[in-house]
Amino acid sequence: MWEAKISAQGIFGLELRPDAGSRISYCDQNNLCASWNWHIVNNRSTCLLYSDIGNNVYLSGHVSGVREQWTYNKTGPLVLDRPGNMPANGQYVLWPFLSSNQTMTVTIDNDINNILNNISINGTWFEQTELKGSAANGAVSISTKLQPGEKKTLSILFAWYFPHHYWLDLSLDNYYLLLFNNVTTVGQSIGIDKNDDSQLKIIIKDILRLHNLYFNSSLPVYLVDSLINSASHMRSAMYFSNGDWRQWEAYDCNDVDSVHNDHQRHLPYILYFPETEKIKMYTWAKYQQNDGMIQETFIVGCMGNTAPYNQSGGRNMGDVTTIFILETLELYRWTNDFIFLKDMYPHVVEECTYDIPYLSQYPTTTFNSFMHLAALHACMELTSIMNDTMTYNKCYESYFFAVKQINRLLWYHDSIDTGYFLAYTGGQGEKSIFTDALYGQKVKYD
Numbered sequence: 001m002w003e004a005k006i007s008a009q010g011i012f013g014l015e016l017r018p019d020a021g022s023r024i025s026y027c028d029q030n031n032l033c034a035s036w037n038w039h040i041v042n043n044r045s046t047c048l049l050y051s052d053i054g055n056n057v058y059l060s061g062h063v064s065g066v067r068e069q070w071t072y073n074k075t076g077p078l079v080l081d082r083p084g085n086m087p088a089n090g091q092y093v094l095w096p097f098l099s100s101n102q103t104m105t106v107t108i109d110n111d112i113n114n115i116l117n118n119i120s121i122n123g124t125w126f127e128q129t130e131l132k133g134s135a136a137n138g139a140v141s142i143s144t145k146l147q148p149g150e151k152k153t154l155s156i157l158f159a160w161y162f163p164h165h166y167w168l169d170l171s172l173d174n175y176y177l178l179l180f181n182n183v184t185t186v187g188q189s190i191g192i193d194k195n196d197d198s199q200l201k202i203i204i205k206d207i208l209r210l211h212n213l214y215f216n217s218s219l220p221v222y223l224v225d226s227l228i229n230s231a232s233h234m235r236s237a238m239y240f241s242n243g244d245w246r247q248w249e250a251y252d253c254n255d256v257d258s259v260h261n262d263h264q265r266h267l268p269y270i271l272y273f274p275e276t277e278k279i280k281m282y283t284w285a286k287y288q289q290n291d292g293m294i295q296e297t298f299i300v301g302c303m304g305n306t307a308p309y310n311q312s313g314g315r316n317m318g319d320v321t322t323i324f325i326l327e328t329l330e331l332y333r334w335t336n337d338f339i340f341l342k343d344m345y346p347h348v349v350e351e352c353t354y355d356i357p358y359l360s361q362y363p364t365t366t367f368n369s370f371m372h373l374a375a376l377h378a379c380m381e382l383t384s385i386m387n388d389t390m391t392y393n394k395c396y397e398s399y400f401f402a403v404k405q406i407n408r409l410l411w412y413h414d415s416i417d418t419g420y421f422l423a424y425t426g427g428q429g430e431k432s433i434f435t436d437a438l439y440g441q442k443v444k445y446d
Helices: 020-029 112-122 183-188 198-215 221-236 259-263 267-272 274-286 321-335 338-352 366-385 389-410 436-445
Strands: 002-007 010-015 035-041 044-050 063-066 069-072 078-082 090-096 102-109 133-135 137-144 156-161 237-239 245-250 253-256 411-413 419-421
Touching: 020 035, 020 044, 069 102, 069 137, 078 137, 090 137, 090 183, 102 112, 102 133, 112 137, 156 183, 198 221, 221 237, 221 245, 221 267, 245 259, 245 274, 259 274, 259 321, 267 274, 267 321, 274 321, 274 338, 321 338, 321 366, 338 366, 338 389, 366 389, 366 436, 389 411
Parallel strands: none
Antiparallel strands: 002 010, 010 044, 035 044, 035 063, 069 078, 069 133, 078 090, 090 156, 102 137, 237 245, 245 253, 411 419
């Protein structure tokens, strides 16, 4: 039983004996409904229906969802449709790869308990197989017969198509909107509509080939683990229809593509997807300051509100401008893309002569010092490639002067035969060691 009416905040109703299927069905039957939220109010089950889809957060005692229906027409896959133009709107598909000795069964039902009970009791969808129409819940299966000792692989494609993306109020949309029209064309791109799993086998083979490259190598286990898992950062990647590739700094920090964090995870991208790093490099160069300093991040907002798109900014740090120079050299070394180098070189020259005003008032630190040396050394190599003798000489002179100064200011002999670089000068005279300085030294000598 429902009581329903329209308010300024959206559409809402009261459900006395709720279940998920009826909530979804009622929303689907109402053309104004885009999403719903169920909770208990004064011991009554209350379901609010909304005409839009807001940002979703966890709230104890609440269950929410969007307008959606599973559809099957006996001639194709099982498709979940979420109509609309918001990020939560799109499609899922469940689509088995079939051969002559395999059978596909599909069921749809507004009551999910019917589906679960039938498979639990009967081991099948019972008499509800291959139903035609739409419902709140759906399931698909694939079956075959095995001879004694025989092995077969049964595959069901799970694909999605959620092309819409917003940055605050700015519509950007995902890049694959340019490649596919709907979730069915996603499946067709690997031949599933022809029951041809050859493309799927190629994909699996490529994944295994990449893994075998590392696991069958002589590299130590810890390094193999790092290289295999370093691409896990891609879970935060955003590839927009305007060609921009972006990544969050982390799930707990909504800065976008900070230069120093990028350098901690850039290797798999340069190796396998070099264009993604080039997109970032061109954007960092675009927002370079007049004094040569590279901005820390495309979009500032860590621990705060999300800022408008491409609102660059951040801190002046020792591993930002320097890292830009190093990645320019790395990308050229690994891709031999001279056009890219020519585009970046004017920005590199600006950085090679960049300096912090009134530097003498700041303590000298080992971390920043080694990043400075690494950048100067990279500048020497880049200027040699570009036949820029004047800038090369500046970098050369600065490099060897800096080496002498760093050794004089920061090297500490703790005995006749041993010593180490201090974390910084100044302070209370303490002889501190800063572990991050090892990162700077590693970058310098790589």
